[in-house]
Amino acid sequence: MPLMKSWVDSANTSETDFPLNNLPYGAFLTQDGEQHCGVAIGDMILDVTALEADGVIAVPDEEEVFFFGDWSEFMALGPQIWAGFRAAITELLAEDYEDPQGLTQYLVPQVGTRMCLPFTVAEYTDFYASYHHASNVGTMFRGPENALPPNWLSIPIGYNGRASSVQVSGTDLRRPWGQLKAPDQDLPVFAPCKRFDIELEMGAIVGQQSEGPVTVAEADEMIFGYVLLNDWSARDIQAWEYMPLGPFQSKATATTISPWIVPKAALEPFRTTTPERKRPLLAYLEEPGPMLYDIALEVGLAPEGKDETVISRTNYNQMYYSSAQQLAHHTTSGCPMNVGDLLGSGTISGPEKHQRGALLEITWGGKEPITLDSGETRSFVEDGDTLTLRGAALGDGYRVGFGACSAKVLPALEDPYKR
Template structure:
């Protein structure tokens, strides 16, 4: 039996040719700034996509020989399809093997970078379970959901400049904090640093200002998705977010995966949204859409290596297409590299809550872990998000992980 080679993946590998997520990597160099290049993950290896395109005479060689995914993102849906079709052939057709094999690099020998230049960042609040939990926590004598919540996808404009790639340390933020019984706020490092397990959507093709993007055009503009951790400071947030919304508590870091999974790889994971009990305005009404609006993504959250939550994205109330439609309905333009997050993904069960504020009920019910009790994050804690989705013929589609370690400010 011949020795296995890099293209011989284990059966059912979640990063096989059915997946092919995109990233940006560099190789070690003895001197100078290493060259960043577009890569495609295949198993535990990274294909130098630009070098492969050049060696195989592809018309997309210049598009893939870039230091960022932005040129590919901007090229539009037909090009995304064509490039993906070409990549699939390069890693599956035996005639290409001799050319492709030398261009595959072990994942643990490369450095991964932020895969695209983030233009704008918007974060939503699209999980009914998450919104209900927080409403019950902070408005125990009132309605859990505010009156607007089922009429529109609630969101806020975040800070694009502090979006960082997986593996980047996250510095504990400082800010104003005011206890309910205190007469005035104090200042200091957050004592209630939290996570939010989310899914991020990456915009490719732009849209002109003044032209809302309808639900039916979602896949014409959104290139792919990734896991996202929107770090939060829960003791800074309550004092500052009235009346305009989160600011310092949410602006210090947002971690994203180094790998962007194209939407086309997730066709088998499309899922119906939960039943609606409030009529939607026409621009959000997806009852006549041909494709189901949700995605069946199974997320796992670990803290210092221990599983603490398994949030299901399939239960999200608002779809990514509805978020995009609402984000642009007032005439806002889309730019290549825009990123929008789903908001915390939480399910109906306690072990499916995607934030520590829910898992510990605002610190009143600590998690029991081998490393000790946890209410919120301590310096040195490491949080990792992983996920998979159903793929073709029962094979799983893996999503690139997001890891971050908390360090003292």
Template sequence: MVAIARSRIAAANRVDCDFPIQNLPYGVFSTAGGALRCGVAIGDMILDLAACEAQGLIDAAGTFSQPQLNEFMALGRPVWDRIRARLTGLLVEGAEGELPLVAMADATLHLPIRVTEFTDFYASKHHAFNVGALFRGPENALPAQWTHMPIGYNGRASSVVVSGTPIRRPMGQVRGENGPEWSACHRLDLELELGAVIGADSVMGQRVSVEEAEAMIFGYVLLNDWSARDVQAWEYQPLGPFQSKALGTTISPWIVTQAALEPFRTSGAKRVNALLPYLAETRAGFYDLTVGWAMNGQQMARTNYNVMYYSSAQQLAHHTASGCPMRVGDLLGSGTISGPYISQTGALLEMTQGGRNPVLVNGEERTFIQDGDEVSLFAHAQGQGYRIGFGPCTGTILPARP
């Protein structure tokens, strides 16, 4: 049996730790009275990367003193690989020398990237069918093009927030008995997603292949694309969601790198037809990731990311099909991750069949999210004796402002 690498940070060696030495996710943090700077999670500690650079322990062209990771990501994959190898050497069990470590309990975590653009996709066949059936009936659930290309929409980068940020229930136009009404959202929902963080630019007018797209992805975050379903039902035709998706998108504070997830590559959902060549993959583009969500501390659903129909690389390649340029800091939402069973659904809209079948949360009925409810997403990949976790992705709902 191959020996499992261990860290000099004791907590990182626990089998239930999200942040072992095999993970090393990047984030941005601050301490009392201190500036925002970049760090890496290891066990229950944060390695202060700005201090590491100042002490000459690593060299990332001074980018780790920035209040976001964009400048580091822009240095490119060879630098990402070199820094990861160096960090592993600094943090491995038996390594010598003092390190600038900060207790995670003493740190405040911030949005890890400057989100340049946000695009949300619709890549779970189970979710697309379930929602389509509710809106259009089972015979028209999936649009004709759904199994041929990733479907998405451009969302709001300005309302992407880090885990722990409260979300305000939106006001909006909804369908009334005699026309539109101005109302607080009554059908507020979550969406369990994985977000791909883009770490390289592309050129306007030039397409990116799936293989090139793979190389552009820096890493992944958990992503909750909060949804106002009653607002969405009134506004979504003919151009899709607008205000119903602009209220907020919560992401986890730690970016789990593509390198950390590499051992967990797997195939996605079985295809019903061949894709056009520009979307063809030469290797599996999905990951064996257990994902799920909880409400007010009670686990509500659990599934696997490998149920998805389109990978992040395919989504990114399709995004550039028209020559649309991508930028460092772009964020691509996978779309709601739902399996075939009710207990595997990534949204209350599916779980409650459009609000018809309430679920119990700590003994209380829910059809959609109420004020004061806390929704938390979770994800991890399980290795032999360690796991690659994503940390928290949590938001609490505040009352609407009429």
């Protein structure tokens, strides 16, 4: 599919993340401090809440779907409404629209506009679904012979995280405190995390409820769209707490997502297959067709006041399990899925060192620090560092991107229990 042209000139370049082919959904604050729904087009935001209030657009049989300024109510209306709305917005923004001048009042510059969480996060589940990531981490801690857990090739492993910790790009976070125990210590200490890390992930947003087990095909239909996701991880807290039940406080500091939800429809031209299976999957996990996407990804690290260094480049097509498989597996016990559930893909890593999606892997547990363009070295994230995830599916002369998924790490607070 070629680049689709818009009357918004900035949407017609190969550099923008937001051509007419994309039309991702976000939420922003107006100059009056109200939260509105918006659609990104070039370097502008189309104010959907204002369009609805003025009667320019309307969802059939619904009133004020966008009044509260997030996309949760709209998601609940289902795929048929999603498709109709996307077609209507595409028509409004296409270069042959009859009255573009009348719509310019609904455009807001992205620069200088504060973005908000685009939907209400109901629940958050994080998976561990990249073969190369799991192999690298397992090799570090258990050796190459036992790198993968016995169940890994048969089941999408996941854990239930904290929806309350999800925050939108641009929101700073503080280095967490927790229990730490070095191998040469008899007892743990309570101290700030020393091995703070990122995890480059994609997040799938569930747009429809389920009331029992669903197939992979049905799960794919339930997914509203995708975001970039950074599942911040306190590796030293995790090392002490994770046996036997897995991550807890080490993953509860923050999870940063991109401000824009790229609808599944925009990613359709970029579908690709999961890799050849190393072990046959059970029938309920078999895919009816391509369920992954070809999305180029990168991670940038910028020390405070200094230029950014790209420390990783990989692709979403490296995942062993797709989001549809993860969602289908999530329902096998009868677990109900809700509108606004967020599924983290798990760290996305490729076979090469430069394709690793976490500093734990890139520096091999801190033993092989990397050198930044500034001359500084890093084993893990330091105070003042800004980490930015970027991603885009690359088409013929255009890109379908997510915008930056960025956050700065602030120093830990003073001992929160010191009175």
